[in-house]
Amino acid sequence: MLPLPLQRHDLVFFMALDESCAVKPAHQRPFVELWQQSGYPFWLTRESNATHCQVGITHYTETSKERIKVSIPWQALKHYQAPPRLEEVLTKAPASWHSLLQAIVSLAEPYGVTVRVYGALVMAAWLGGGQLRPDSDVDLLFIPTQGTQLKTFLVELERLTLRLPNPRVDGEVRWLNQDVPWREYLKEDNQPCLIKSVEEVKWVARKDLSQALKQERLFLSQIAIQALYDELMLYPKPGLVSPLDKGSHSDMDVPLLWRSIQSLRHYFLKMVSLGQQQVSFERLRQEGVRAEKHMLTITGGVNTYRGAIFHLGLLLAARASQPITSASNICARILDLWGDELAQHQRLVRQRPSHGQLVYQRWKRPGALEMALSGYQLIVREVLPFYQHQRITESPSHARSATLLLLMAEVDDSTLLWRGGEQALLEVQQEARHILAMGSLAQPPVWARYVAFHYQLVGKGLSPGGSADLLSFTLALDRYAAPPPAMAPRSPLLTPHRVCA
Incomplete structure (x- = not known):
């Protein structure tokens, strides 16, 4: 790595x-x-x-x-x-190229294919065009969202290049971090394709590549689903819904939350594709709004995972935009790609009436947007290392419960503020710190105090929903981040292949 x-x-x-x-x-x-x-x-x-x-x-x-x-x-x-989009540098190309390049931009849009440029045209964009000759090729990077439409797009592209042969269109199709020459991708399913990444070059049959890439998309999206499920099934969770009770939520139970999680499956798959394309934050936000509307339809209007849609959507898009890497690099990628747009969105949101905005105006406490704009530094520097240590020394359930306590102790949870005000938040944070200081949850006195904490919050109608969302974020980030070799996840794209000499 x-x-x-x-x-x-x-x-x-x-x-x-x-x-x-x-x-x-x-x-x-x-x-x-x-x-x-x-x-x-x-x-x-x-x-x-x-x-x-x-x-x-x-x-x-x-x-x-x-x-x-x-x-x-x-x-x-x-x-x-990332290399620039074709439409960003098209005007730097020779006038004789414009018809073909504009036609490619128009062709790609309905297929959901992002077209980026590398090679001589990028040099021309920086230096003014002297690098292009009459016989120069144009190198394009095609980044699709749906594999089922990709071959149709490439067939149409081939027809277009036969009709408009100047310049010759070279380039590659990118799936996650795997690049395949686009003309080779048009081969029969059983024909080998030469695929390239930063680390290797290898031959893979096109049908095997398509299947592996489909599995990789599922692999990444299922991590987000699993993180939500692991949080849901944890018991007890102070004030939160669990398999044994509804916590402080009279309008929620485990079956409802499970249906809500299942409603997000297509959203997470979409975020893999959009992250790979490195689309704008506005495009991610629009997809999140659609996912939220679908979720509310499934739940009958009950807001179950609005915060998770935001946090996990950003995380998944950032992970899909790059090869497997460290947790800090994944979260830094969020700011690299969308930091400016997030800051602009924050300014707009702070002018609109909402629960989060009312909480922010009254108590001046940071919310989900501020957490994202920090690059999730609390998670990267404190919460994730704590969880990874707990995971080694404690049972999976106790490790997750202790991590939830740490989040409750450190996060200014807007759900707690909305339900109980600042005094309730401070009391919850103080009790969470006290239980953590008592030691391992495996000790009966500590566990008893933790269970009692749950019923205290239920009695007061308090629920740390923001902390629960960030627990799911932490669990997913732990699985997305590059582990030591002995702990590597069973990803279909990490299996050995024959490498070209």
Whole structure:
């Protein structure tokens, strides 16, 4: 696993080039230094390792071009970003290309395919077009949302390129972190496709690739479902619905919540696809609104998992946007991709009447949006490490219960504030800290105090719903994050394949 979850063709920016940076061929070092000092990007190539990032750039002259490889320490990396969308750089292409490129943009939209650009056209967008020649190809990266429509789209694309052959359209289809030349993807199901990632190149039959990628989407979405289920089945949960009682919720029970969880299956699958495409936050928000409306239809208007739709949707999209990586990188990705839009959305939301806004106005306590805008630092730095330690030393149930207590102790839970005000929040936080300080929940006195805490909250009509949502978030993040090799999840895309020499 690389220190950062970069993918092929990502644009990489560095702070400086010094003697620790290797340039091949060496005579191109002055050009590379000038390129970096001008603030231009390199593109990620294969062969990166734990200490150095391998990037490339092409030096164009009037009569030739030369590819340059640069090896740079990871600590010199400033930032990175996905290749630009085709519509963002289309005007930088030669006028003779516009008809074909605009037709590709129009063709891709109804199929739900995002089209990004790498190669010479990206260079032209940065430098002004001198890198393109009459015989230049255009390199496109096609990122689909639905595999069932992909082959139809590619057949239409092939017909389009036969009708408009200039320029030649090269490029790849991306599924998660697997890239396949788009013309090879049109082969018969039993024909091998050459697929590439940052870490390897391998041959896989197209039908096997399609099946593995379908399983990977299910694998990622089912983690979110499982996290909600694990939280639901936990007992006791102070003030919350469990298999033994309704907690402080007269309008909810386990069957209702389970139906609500099941109603989110398609939403989580969709978030895998949208995250892979790195769509805007507004697009994610629209999908979340649809999921919430569907959930409310299933529950008869009872709000069961609005917070989980937000938190887990963001988490799943961030995980799907990159190869498997650490928990901190997954949460940092949320801000990298959607931080500016989240901040803008926060400003708009704070002007609208809602339970969350009323709580924020009255008590000035941070809510779900503020948690996301922090990059979930509380979860990454405190809650997840605590849970991972508890998981080793305690039973699964006790580990989750202790983690819920930690969240109740540290989070300014808007549900508690709405139901009981600031004094109720402070009392709940104090009792949660006291129980944690008593020691393991496996000890009978500690367990008795914890059970009594549940009935105290039920008696007062209090429910830490925000903490419950973040417990599900923590459980899912733990499974999404890259584990030690001995603990690796059984993901279909992590199985061995024959690697090309």
